[in-house]
Amino acid sequence: MNRLLLKQQLTQFFNEDIGLGDRSAAALGQTRTEAVITAKQDGCFYGREVLIEGASLLGLEVLYVLHDGSRVQSGTEAARLSGPCDSLLSGERVLLNLVQRLSGTASLTRKAADLLEGTGVRITDTRKTTPGLRMLEKDAVRAGGGASHRGGLDEACMIKENHIAAAGSITRAVEAVRRTAGPLTAVEIEVETEKELHEAIQCRPHAIMLDDCTNDEAMRWAALIPDGILVERSGSITLDTLRGAAVPGIDFISMGALTHSAPALDMSMRLAVKETVQ
Amino acid sequence: MNRLLLKQQLTQFFNEDIGLGDRSAAALGQTRTEAVITAKQDGCFYGREVLIEGASLLGLEVLYVLHDGSRVQSGTEAARLSGPCDSLLSGERVLLNLVQRLSGTASLTRKAADLLEGTGVRITDTRKTTPGLRMLEKDAVRAGGGASHRGGLDEACMIKENHIAAAGSITRAVEAVRRTAGPLTAVEIEVETEKELHEAIQCRPHAIMLDDCTNDEAMRWAALIPDGILVERSGSITLDTLRGAAVPGIDFISMGALTHSAPALDMSMRLAVKETVQ
């Protein structure tokens, strides 16, 4: 988590909603108020830094906030803020929009991680994140027990179908990226057939991704991959099929759904006027 | 749609993904290539301006792109881009991340609008949009046949539960906002009980929102509201209950799910190498 970047993103998000000013705020005044954020569903909370930095930007105080990754039940108090009534209301929607979505991602990841417990297989995210929210969504995945796949196109080399087609073969694609990749840059090859798998193994990449295969294929193919090369599975895997997909030899399974289709975790924010100021 | 703002947002989104540069691009070269974006599900397309401006930023050409709101079926070609192979691949994920999400919102809205056909009731969005994507998500709602609720806190006054509590009563809250609201600023009051409804009607707002009530209550309450005041229903309405919720007297129904829970519309982008350049 980069707090300076978070601060910039939150400023942008508040400005998007508040614009020239909250026109309803006049009804509110600056009565000092407490606001309680409560989970209305079971799940896994994410949003500690969002609330701390968001509150700071709005001139609010955080009295209490759960740690990221905490399991919550319907009714669990996730956070308690304090400050002028109008600032609390002006910031409410943006903060909830973020925390609900991100807790949704953390909760879905938590379910996936729990399903994989004992298998030694890790669940990871993808680059199918919401534009503008990558840092936060990937952090929410970690909070839910998942691991981060590459952060962006500049972090590792993924040789996919289109790269192979453009380069002419897996081997030529790998040679091309190795000419510019640094020694710490992981190279991963996506394969769709056993023939591609054999060629990929010859290239000695850091990881091989088995794309959209059956559990039988996955097991058989993983067995062919020597130690020292990580094995990823990806494609069309849901919570229902996840445990079965964790066949021997697989190191991690990536699910785009963690960030593109996680249902928001329902939460509410209630105010309780405390004492009149100013 | 504000194209200058869109251009800024897309630049930010591409930078988030590309960072210091696409490390896998070396495998690709600048072969001139065509890329086809195809729907893999039935739904409603949104993303015309996103693709046109995105392509322009990346130095690509748009050969063809559907109009926003077009109905697509699995297999429908949504767009066709052309340009250097490496630029196409570097931009693919961000463009798909956007277009799939936004088409998801357009598609869900389309379903809702279709369900309401013939009732005279309109479907609208809320402020429960993804932080950073409000303009695009609200445009996608319009493309899907919905109408925009207020764009932000600076566009209209919504008097909600918390405002009423802070001001002391609905009447006092309305008086407070009217002191600063301009003549074109709509004032809408959210009511939860019939007692509140009567007080709200006395205030002659532009609209009254019936929050989380039964269909019977909604019908009875709507009948009490005089002409010239719009009636909105909101809260706990799903596609399953939507048609039933459109009881006589309701003008529009808002659904947060249009923007916070629309499943992405699955789409793919395939490249076809055409001719080698440079």
Next chain:
Amino acid sequence: MNRLLLKQQLTQFFNEDIGLGDRSAAALGQTRTEAVITAKQDGCFYGREVLIEGASLLGLEVLYVLHDGSRVQSGTEAARLSGPCDSLLSGERVLLNLVQRLSGTASLTRKAADLLEGTGVRITDTRKTTPGLRMLEKDAVRAGGGASHRGGLDEACMIKENHIAAAGSITRAVEAVRRTAGPLTAVEIEVETEKELHEAIQCRPHAIMLDDCTNDEAMRWAALIPDGILVERSGSITLDTLRGAAVPGIDFISMGALTHSAPALDMSMRLAVKETVQ
């Protein structure tokens, strides 16, 4: 007022003036000093948030500052700041440039509002604001007793001469904007002739603007407009003609001059060295 946006704007304004650094500051040192901002003309003050946020950015303390909208006379102390001498001087010009201009707008609005007292007609601003200063200028209008017209092109639909020409008729223009406008989006039609007025009334907009007509016309036309449609007058109205323009039936009068031609309210900032620090 959106304080986060204000902070960004002030940062930009200070950077515009200070650039690589205040070259004269070396003569000043960091002696702790008080600075008093005093009105040199009668008028209406605006600048409380500007001074509070500006001082915070510069590391200064606000000891005292008037509330926005306070009437001042020549000699009234508007604000008192405290801090290092060099920071006070480096920020002086930008702060005065803003507060004088905005107090000028508040003062002109105050005069207009006072002239309209008892008529029930409100004075409003327009979009003829200084580029980059819309939020502040519109807030200054409110502080001076005026009301805000729409905040920008995204807040309401104004059907003007050019829209009518492009659409073919008032009716077709209104139909076109209603297809995309949300239920809370006000629609206002500008009319120049009685024929247009009749057509406009048929469209049942939220408001009709009578553009550049005589007082007689205004009174006659306003009488034709049914209840429930607001009536605006605009065009060529000055402080001298304002009271007369407030004929029966008019709800509000907009004056571009409030923001494009308000003479600055003269103010000075004087330093008084207090104690030497560092």
Next chain:
Amino acid sequence: MNRLLLKQQLTQFFNEDIGLGDRSAAALGQTRTEAVITAKQDGCFYGREVLIEGASLLGLEVLYVLHDGSRVQSGTEAARLSGPCDSLLSGERVLLNLVQRLSGTASLTRKAADLLEGTGVRITDTRKTTPGLRMLEKDAVRAGGGASHRGGLDEACMIKENHIAAAGSITRAVEAVRRTAGPLTAVEIEVETEKELHEAIQCRPHAIMLDDCTNDEAMRWAALIPDGILVERSGSITLDTLRGAAVPGIDFISMGALTHSAPALDMSMRLAVKETVQ
């Protein structure tokens, strides 16, 4: 003029007005249209670069535009743009807001420069510019026949009353700034009394500013200042008193009013639909 900076400023100004999108644009369509900007008052035009870069950002073409500094009469066509009807209308207000204000500054400067013709005295601006518009306003002053005073606090050293008080004396203030000022950095001293003038002359600055003195004082004091030190007059000078203020020995007169109180030059933009496209 820095075109890259201008482009950034214009983008910000358009976004301020257009926000999430021009809601009235739906009535307009993209009919290709010409728009003519016409002066409605006599004066001096400024806005060539503004219109060229603004048009480019909006996807419009500039068919014709006056050179900055051109004298216009009521009825003079200042510019002619061409493009889609909706883009022309969405950009109209921002472009006119800028060009009218800046032409106002150019026109007032032109009047001042004309009044000084033959005296050898130049008219200059001050730092009393509109926050955010310094580059454009100073350029408009030059277009109107004026000269630029320093561009900001980082361009020259001005020793004013407050600096003198803080440093203890003129001499000590000058010594302090000279320790950090570079060889090309002009040092100017503001004096209010003859005693101060004598001390200032001893410091051999680039310029001395006679603040708020009578014409007699100005003439007498200017005569005391040796060649090689420029003499500026400032304070309480209006168009009415300007020519008289240009007494022998004065090199330039600065007027804050050029940028803080210039009345906008009235201009209009009219559309003429030409041919239907798309």
Next chain:
Amino acid sequence: MNRLLLKQQLTQFFNEDIGLGDRSAAALGQTRTEAVITAKQDGCFYGREVLIEGASLLGLEVLYVLHDGSRVQSGTEAARLSGPCDSLLSGERVLLNLVQRLSGTASLTRKAADLLEGTGVRITDTRKTTPGLRMLEKDAVRAGGGASHRGGLDEACMIKENHIAAAGSITRAVEAVRRTAGPLTAVEIEVETEKELHEAIQCRPHAIMLDDCTNDEAMRWAALIPDGILVERSGSITLDTLRGAAVPGIDFISMGALTHSAPALDMSMRLAVKETVQ
């Protein structure tokens, strides 16, 4: 290389130098001119994208430009631009400042890479880049024949002295980072003693860095490190000692000097007026 990011950086750099406008440009006019950039020293050129994007921002044309990594001799023409004389001059300094520095880095890297030829050891950069220029400097290193070490703190885990001290031991530090690191995130451990080396090997990281050791130590220690763990040397290595430092077992050597101490490659830009325009 991310061209959108490059465009933003260049805009910022031009604005830093041009500010409110090039005051000397008036002497130049817009005569169409060619400018030739010529190397005045032997070395390795870097700046192709900088010149292409920079020219585009300034409205210039690139007639010719070397490919990055090209070897140049004193007198080699590196690039030829064309455009209005004033734009060429206004951009000259920023473009040369960048291209000279970056060519300096490419040239130093080239020398280092040449020295290592035949050893199988690669030369890499570090994070000791100029703040604000990381993307460009790392790209210049690649152009000079080097490889990129990690791009930033978010790309790989480096366990250094301070991390070890804070965690308590190498093993605990590695365990801590592995809990959050993704499967593609490289982990590298810096060791200063043989005892640390043994512990590091037990952790099976992707790479081990031998910090500031003698060639004898390096050779002995490298021999202890099993296959599959990369070996880096770093610290106090200069061009003079580089070849000797490339002892058997070393995979790559990182030199901060490539980016923090590379002498700029001297280049000049000469104009040749061609034809008068406008």
Next chain:
Amino acid sequence: MNRLLLKQQLTQFFNEDIGLGDRSAAALGQTRTEAVITAKQDGCFYGREVLIEGASLLGLEVLYVLHDGSRVQSGTEAARLSGPCDSLLSGERVLLNLVQRLSGTASLTRKAADLLEGTGVRITDTRKTTPGLRMLEKDAVRAGGGASHRGGLDEACMIKENHIAAAGSITRAVEAVRRTAGPLTAVEIEVETEKELHEAIQCRPHAIMLDDCTNDEAMRWAALIPDGILVERSGSITLDTLRGAAVPGIDFISMGALTHSAPALDMSMRLAVKETVQ
């Protein structure tokens, strides 16, 4: 020094290095720690404001920091920071990258200024600064005892070879820039021959720059230049030749090397864990 601008620059620099978050920070925790920055070479320190503002952005405390321009020896403690261990480590590299470079510039300038001691000749920087670091590098030059040449193209007029060629002659170039230059804008002319010198003198500029001449020429030419015109020498001057170049009649000597070729001053940052928090 403009602290608001510095804060923006530091935020950008930290984001460049930290990206989505420091992946190694997990090993560190938030143990409260002190960090000592120590000089490892003799020289002149610059970085007080950088460390103060940088620490503030990272949530750190500055316990002690040298004043800019302080002479340091190997071993001198330059600064002492305190705060959470992970924040200290995440910020270390950016802060050191800046302080080492800028102290390198201050140190080189200090050497040059010392060499010129007693001659009355000042050493100045040029516009050959690192793009993005101009404010800081020019401030470091001042801290090292140098003086600032113009801050950018908008601060003074330099008539160079290319301007003369484009304008046709020195005289015509000067006339052209004087038409737009303000009274405080310095005009400097670069001359390469005695013929040019004579023409330049006739123009009565603020300064004349003798470019790339021998010491004999410099002395002879300087003698021809009347009082009231400053004389600058520039071109091919190194520390070795600097004292000799300071011939009678020269006012200042500019050296691009102060900012483009100053070797970084080696410094280290060491942590000392103090007490465990949280």
